[in-house]
Amino acid sequence: MTRGAGEGEPLAGHEALAVVLQIRAGELCVLLWRRALPPCEGEWSLPGGRLGPDESLGASIRRQLAQKVDVRDLAHLEQLETRSDPGRHPDRRTLATAYLGLVPAHIDPVVPEDTGWHPAADLPPMAFDHAAIVRSGRLRLRAKLGYTNVGFALAPPEFTMSELSGYYRAALGYDVAATNLRRVLLRRGQIEETGRSVPSGRSGGRPAALFRFRARELEITDAFAVLRPPERT
Amino acid sequence: MTRGAGEGEPLAGHEALAVVLQIRAGELCVLLWRRALPPCEGEWSLPGGRLGPDESLGASIRRQLAQKVDVRDLAHLEQLETRSDPGRHPDRRTLATAYLGLVPAHIDPVVPEDTGWHPAADLPPMAFDHAAIVRSGRLRLRAKLGYTNVGFALAPPEFTMSELSGYYRAALGYDVAATNLRRVLLRRGQIEETGRSVPSGRSGGRPAALFRFRARELEITDAFAVLRPPERT
DNA sequence: TCAAAAGTGTTCACCGTACACCCATGT
DNA sequence: ACATGGGTGTACGGTGAACACTTTTGA
Numbered sequence: 001m002t003r004g005a006g007e008g009e010p011l012a013g014h015e016a017l018a019v020v021l022q023i024r025a026g027e028l029c030v031l032l033w034r035r036a037l038p039p040c041e042g043e044w045s046l047p048g049g050r051l052g053p054d055e056s057l058g059a060s061i062r063r064q065l066a067q068k069v070d071v072r073d074l075a076h077l078e079q080l081e082t083r084s085d086p087g088r089h090p091d092r093r094t095l096a097t098a099y100l101g102l103v104p105a106h107i108d109p110v111v112p113e114d115t116g117w118h119p120a121a122d123l124p125p126m127a128f129d130h131a132a133i134v135r136s137g138r139l140r141l142r143a144k145l146g147y148t149n150v151g152f153a154l155a156p157p158e159f160t161m162s163e164l165s166g167y168y169r170a171a172l173g174y175d176v177a178a179t180n181l182r183r184v185l186l187r188r189g190q191i192e193e194t195g196r197s198v199p200s201g202r203s204g205g206r207p208a209a210l211f212r213f214r215a216r217e218l219e220i221t222d223a224f225a226v227l228r229p230p231e232r233t
Numbered sequence: 234m235t236r237g238a239g240e241g242e243p244l245a246g247h248e249a250l251a252v253v254l255q256i257r258a259g260e261l262c263v264l265l266w267r268r269a270l271p272p273c274e275g276e277w278s279l280p281g282g283r284l285g286p287d288e289s290l291g292a293s294i295r296r297q298l299a300q301k302v303d304v305r306d307l308a309h310l311e312q313l314e315t316r317s318d319p320g321r322h323p324d325r326r327t328l329a330t331a332y333l334g335l336v337p338a339h340i341d342p343v344v345p346e347d348t349g350w351h352p353a354a355d356l357p358p359m360a361f362d363h364a365a366i367v368r369s370g371r372l373r374l375r376a377k378l379g380y381t382n383v384g385f386a387l388a389p390p391e392f393t394m395s396e397l398s399g400y401y402r403a404a405l406g407y408d409v410a411a412t413n414l415r416r417v418l419l420r421r422g423q424i425e426e427t428g429r430s431v432p433s434g435r436s437g438g439r440p441a442a443l444f445r446f447r448a449r450e451l452e453i454t455d456a457f458a459v460l461r462p463p464e465r466t
Numbered sequence: 467t468c469a470a471a472a473g474t475g476t477t478c479a480c481c482g483t484a485c486a487c488c489c490a491t492g493t
Numbered sequence: 494a495c496a497t498g499g500g501t502g503t504a505c506g507g508t509g510a511a512c513a514c515t516t517t518t519g520a
Contacts, residue, residue: 053326054319055319056318057315057317058317079314081312082290082312082330084291084330085289086287093286093287097315097317146457146460160499161499162498162499168460172462173462177484178500179501180484184459184460184481184482184483187481197499199491200490201492201498202492203492203497203498204493204496204497204498205490205497205498206489206498206499206500209500226417226455226509228379228510229405229406229407394472411472412472412473412474412512413510413511416509430472432519433470433471433518433519434470435520436469436470436471436519437468437469437471437518437519437520438471438472438518439472439516439518440472441473459481460482461483
């Protein structure tokens with residue numbers, strides 16, 4: 001094992017990784033890359049790689065993701081956690097800072113040959129501790145759907161309520177009634193009607209109104225659900 | 234500036250830091266250490282230091298905190314965030330992974346000469362980006378008080394409800410009525426009565442019942458405040 | 467007997483969910 | 494007409510906050 005560096009100067013390789021999630025065909029999927037070389041040859045791993053000498057972790061993961069997906073397709077990116085177990089990489093000491101990235105459902109990014117989308121609930125054999133990192137990303141997304149407007153990063157610019165409820169169902173893992181979702185998100189000011197609507201399909205039915213998210217950046221819309229500061233009336 | 238390393242082998246120094254919080258005299262305080270040498274000589278910084286070659290970040294921060302406070306005094310420790318701005322350290326490239334540590338109010342740890350507690354709301358001149366890291370720690374604590382049992386890490390083993398409400402007030406920055414706090418935490422199963430009580434002081438008053446937290450590890454007690462999965466009745 | 471502090475009961479507003487019902491469209 | 498899917502109205506349970514009131518103590 002080649003580890004660290006000389007006297008009193010512990011140096012460690014550091015990489016940035018990303019759990020890039022997108023809802024595809026009604027299922028939450030994660031972008032994975034198939035390793036062609038050892039270690040973990042043939043297993044799947046998260047996109048990312050070594051941190052450059054003069055870039056921040058955020059800049060690094062954006063740069064490296066650009067080789068997999070168009071970075072402009074990323075509607076949201078946030079830091080998840082840093083993994084540092086000395087044994088997490090079999091060959092050399094490597095720290096990894098993981099990010100959570102979200103791609104809206106209407107985009108179908110061009111990805112390289114060795115890269116593809118996999119259902120996040122049913123992962124293929126994963127390299128290193130990447131399976132655990134994906135789990136962290138899913139949990140983060142689920143939690144934030146409840147008290148922020150992250151939905152904007154999963155949905156296309158305009159959507160019907162039943163489409164949106166489908167995205168929520170895929171991300172949360174259980175049904176969310178479109179009728180109530182509409183009221184909750186409207187009350188919180190997350191979404192608004194565009195005024196347009198979508199003609200009904202062959203089987204008839206009332207045309208669905210189109211909505212959009214009011215903001216395209218993360219906002220906490222349900223802060224202080226409990227123990228909130230006294231209201232100034 | 235001495236930065237990174239040779240060809241295609243970006244190496245960066247990595248340190249673990251901790252925002253150690255404790256409620257002292259009704260005020261939320263953070264443990265800081267006064268720098269005796271440049272850079273940032275005379276300014277205050279968070280405890281921590283270089284990551285050893287064979288330790289995880291969690292192990293590292295525990296080891297380094299042991300030089301400042303007895304690690305056994307830490308009731309809770311969790312990872313906060315990793316800072317990587319290339320300019321955050323004036324001399325050499327340094328990444329820092331910050332942790333949040335909590336010390337219960339009844340403990341008065343012996344700290345070294347150059348180390349002391351400072352009100353988290355009114356920080357002295359801080360080195361590097363440490364002031365921002367303290368702010369992250371405070372925000373994390375405030376948020377988690379609302380949906381977890383972190384209170385256990387702020388309070389002594391046994392406490393009256395008015396004492397506990399004081400800890401909450403110090404951490405949150407606003408008043409929390411003891412009478413309602415009692416009901417909320419009881420309903421959530423976070424606290425329970427010990428059966429004992431504390432005699433009233435000179436000025437009279439009904440003796441206060443003593444409570445304890447039921448768990449001494451972090452638990453999420455108010456998950457899915459919204460968009461919760463359908464209840465199975 | 468009175469003040470002080472703790473604890474209980476009650477009320478209120480709000481929120482999320484469930485569900486019945488109405489509306490608009492295609493066949 | 495009628496099926497289909499979208500949208501509205503409504504009722505219910507739960508929860509947190511506010512506040513009045515009762516209980517228990519010391520002086």
